[in-house]
Amino acid sequence: MTTETDIRRTYPAGVTIFEEGAPGDCAYVIEQGEVEISIRRDDRDVVLAHRHAGEIIGEMAIVDAALRSASVKTVTECNVLVLTRDQLQSRLSRMDPVLRMVFGVILDRFRDSLKGIRGDSQVAAPSAPIAGPGETFRSAIDRIELEQELRRGVAAGEIEFHHQPLICAASRRTIGYEALARWRHPENGLVGPGRFIPVAEETGLIHEISRLAVASAAAAAARLRREAADQRDMYISANVTPEDLCDPAFFDYVCDCLGAADLAPDGLVLEITESTLIENADQASAMLHRYRELGVGVSIDDFGAGYSNFNYLALYPFRSVKIDKSVVDQIADGEEEAASGDPDRGEKLIRAIVMMAHGLDFKVVAEGVETAQQADALGRYGCETLQGYFFGKPQLIFDHGPARTGMNWRADRSEALLLEPSGA
Ligand code: C2E
Numbered sequence: 001m002t003t004e005t006d007i008r009r010t011y012p013a014g015v016t017i018f019e020e021g022a023p024g025d026c027a028y029v030i031e032q033g034e035v036e037i038s039i040r041r042d043d044r045d046v047v048l049a050h051r052h053a054g055e056i057i058g059e060m061a062i063v064d065a066a067l068r069s070a071s072v073k074t075v076t077e078c079n080v081l082v083l084t085r086d087q088l089q090s091r092l093s094r095m096d097p098v099l100r101m102v103f104g105v106i107l108d109r110f111r112d113s114l115k116g117i118r119g120d121s122q123v124a125a126p127s128a129p130i131a132g133p134g135e136t137f138r139s140a141i142d143r144i145e146l147e148q149e150l151r152r153g154v155a156a157g158e159i160e161f162h163h164q165p166l167i168c169a170a171s172r173r174t175i176g177y178e179a180l181a182r183w184r185h186p187e188n189g190l191v192g193p194g195r196f197i198p199v200a201e202e203t204g205l206i207h208e209i210s211r212l213a214v215a216s217a218a219a220a221a222a223r224l225r226r227e228a229a230d231q232r233d234m235y236i237s238a239n240v241t242p243e244d245l246c247d248p249a250f251f252d253y254v255c256d257c258l259g260a261a262d263l264a265p266d267g268l269v270l271e272i273t274e275s276t277l278i279e280n281a282d283q284a285s286a287m288l289h290r291y292r293e294l295g296v297g298v299s300i301d302d303f304g305a306g307y308s309n310f311n312y313l314a315l316y317p318f319r320s321v322k323i324d325k326s327v328v329d330q331i332a333d334g335e336e337e338a339a340s341g342d343p344d345r346g347e348k349l350i351r352a353i354v355m356m357a358h359g360l361d362f363k364v365v366a367e368g369v370e371t372a373q374q375a376d377a378l379g380r381y382g383c384e385t386l387q388g389y390f391f392g393k394p395q396l397i398f399d400h401g402p403a404r405t406g407m408n409w410r411a412d413r414s415e416a417l418l419l420e421p422s423g424a
């Protein structure tokens with residue numbers, strides 16, 4: 001009766017696609033045609049609605065694993081696209097837990113209303129929660145709490161920035177710092193960015209954090225430069241999102257911060273990960289040229305992690321690329337050399353990145369440098385700047401005053417400024 005492929009089916013007019021009370025194992029997107037949805041009441045079919053091309057049917061039983069709450073019959077010949085339970089469930093499992101809970105509640109209420117219309121002739125099987133029982137609720141609550149806490153914490157000035165030294169590969173001197181966000185929570189202590197940056201990104205709070213990062217970096221760099229003659233070229237790099245970079249109001253904010261701190265633009269670098277730049281190519285290109293003109297460098301972070309798109313790099317005026325730790329980790333040393341298939345793989349990859357970057361006039365920074373061998377090798381491969389635990393972990397070199405106002409120097413900061421060459 002039906003012609004079937006794995007994902008597409010054609011039903012003639014007047015056939016039942018699925019029946020009320022049956023278990024459901026797929027949903028259908030109508031590509032062409034019309035169906036009617038009906039329920040059984042007092043032994044008669046009551047038509048509830050008609051659905052047309054572009055609409056979805058049969059999704060409810062897939063979402064909550066209850067039985068079909070209505071029948072669907074074709075009115076005209078229909079072409080449908082089949083969505084399997086796995087396809088829907090994998091999408092649901094990636095959904096924000098709060099939305100998932102809202103979704104589940106709406107579905108439950110809808111099924112309750114249907115029961116009312118039906119006069120409850122059929123006892124519906126209890127629907128399974130979208131995720132495991134209790135799990136959705138718990139994670140939804142945790143999530144809401146974390147969001148509210150973070151919003152409060154950001155407003156209360158609890159975000160602070162720790163600074164990790166950036167080292168000149170040739171002289172082994174500290175030439176700047178990367179500012180890395182930490183949340184000083186009044187009860188939970190110091191919370192790392194892995195815990196709160198993803199929440200900040202999803203709620204939009206990240207843009208406030210970007211602004212804090214830039215303001216703090218500009219103020220800190222200005223202090224470093226004023227502090228000593230040999231620190232006059234120091235810079236601080238702050239992590240911002242590609243959306244910030246593409247936002248003209250954010251550009252104005254950056255200018256304001258430079259002005260307020262009385263800092264030359266080359267004292268500030270912005271780090272972004274490449275991901276969404278390509279989506280807004282025109283806007284990104286225009287803004288990157290404005291930053292270039294202003295003199296604030298923009299660096300591509302995490303280069304070589306995941307899928308790096310070499311193609312677009314040439315389009316934009318970046319200051320530098322930062323080679324990801326996962327690439328630096330591939331520099332073979334000692335016994336590990338034997339284990340990996342190609343002991344030169346890390347070297348080849350890094351030399352290739354360096355050659356490309358230099359060809360485009362970008363500087364190369366390597367992060368996640370943990371050993372002397374890596375530091376020496378990266379210098380030989382042509383990386384200008386090194387960063388990693390081998391030279392120093394992120395640390396608090398400023399004491400934060402109340403609510404993002406003054407930052408005072410810590411007396412013990414000075415040792416961090418000059419590091420001896422690894423060989424010494
Ligand atoms: P990222 O921007 O790639 O920062 C580098 C991360 O690697 C930092 O982790 C740093 O502490 C760590 N790291 C540096 N050297 C080494 C090393 O030798 N070994 C190892 N194992 N790790 C090293 P952290 O501070 O936990 O930050 C993690 C990520 O959180 C950052 O990755 C960045 O993506 C994000 N993040 C931190 N602060 C901010 C911020 O102010 N704004 C935004 N948008 N993201 C931030």
Ligand code: CA
Nearest residue numbers: 178239271301
């Ligand atoms: Ca970074």
Ligand code: CA
Nearest residue numbers: 301302324367
């Ligand atoms: Ca990075």
